[in-house]
Amino acid sequence: MPEFVRSGVRMAALLALGASVAACGSFNEASRKFASAVTPYKVEVVQGNVITKEQVDALQKGMSRQQVKDLLGTPLLASVFHANRWDYVFTIKRKGVPAQERRFTVFFNDTGLERFEGDEMPSEQEFVASVTTSIKNPKVPRLEATPDELAKYKADQPAPNADTADTSSSDTSTAAPPASYPPLESPQR
Numbered sequence: 001m002p003e004f005v006r007s008g009v010r011m012a013a014l015l016a017l018g019a020s021v022a023a024c025g026s027f028n029e030a031s032r033k034f035a036s037a038v039t040p041y042k043v044e045v046v047q048g049n050v051i052t053k054e055q056v057d058a059l060q061k062g063m064s065r066q067q068v069k070d071l072l073g074t075p076l077l078a079s080v081f082h083a084n085r086w087d088y089v090f091t092i093k094r095k096g097v098p099a100q101e102r103r104f105t106v107f108f109n110d111t112g113l114e115r116f117e118g119d120e121m122p123s124e125q126e127f128v129a130s131v132t133t134s135i136k137n138p139k140v141p142r143l144e145a146t147p148d149e150l151a152k153y154k155a156d157q158p159a160p161n162a163d164t165a166d167t168s169s170s171d172t173s174t175a176a177p178p179a180s181y182p183p184l185e186s187p188q189r
Contacts, residue, residue, distance in 0.1 A: 046091035049073040051104050053123045056116070057142075059106070063113040068106055084108045088118070092131065100130065 055071055063071075068086070073085035088104040104118030122130065128140050145153070 009137060042095040043105060044095075045091070045093040047092075048076045049088045050090055050127060051088055051102070051118075051121050053121045056104070059113065061113055061115070061118055062111060065112070068108075068113055072104075079093070084114075094131075128189050 049072060051072055058071055059068070067074075072088060076089045077087035079085065084107060086106045086108075088106075089101070090103075091101045095100045102119045102121065104116065104121065106116045107114045123136065125140050
């Protein structure tokens, strides 16, 4: 093969290589622009137990393990090697919001709850406000009824009157349960 043909082939190969590198660079730029415009949905990840300041305030030395479990929930970490220690960890990861992580540890002895330690826990209202970022000033419902509200509720309920009860009605919601039920097992033969 003549020398000028070889040099022409080399030149064409170098030009093709340069064009492919340039195409990759422009492709990368276009893909970056597309990726910044379209973002995939990210699932909110919530793990662990939410422990509030009110729950921590209710803890008292000497409480049994069951009482602590009723108050705080099942611990996320309960090690076989550290049977007198329960670790509660809470994490939440959401798109566009910094991740939250809180740790709380309770220690037991033979008589019950010995001590507890951990991060500063938010109140229930503060926690709700931290997870509801899309709603400005979220309303947290009041979870207790006042004695006046309870009295009003009792006054609104009709008193049962035996004289006006209709026993021939087919309404089963007011009918008394039967005195006995059929046996669950078949009689032995």
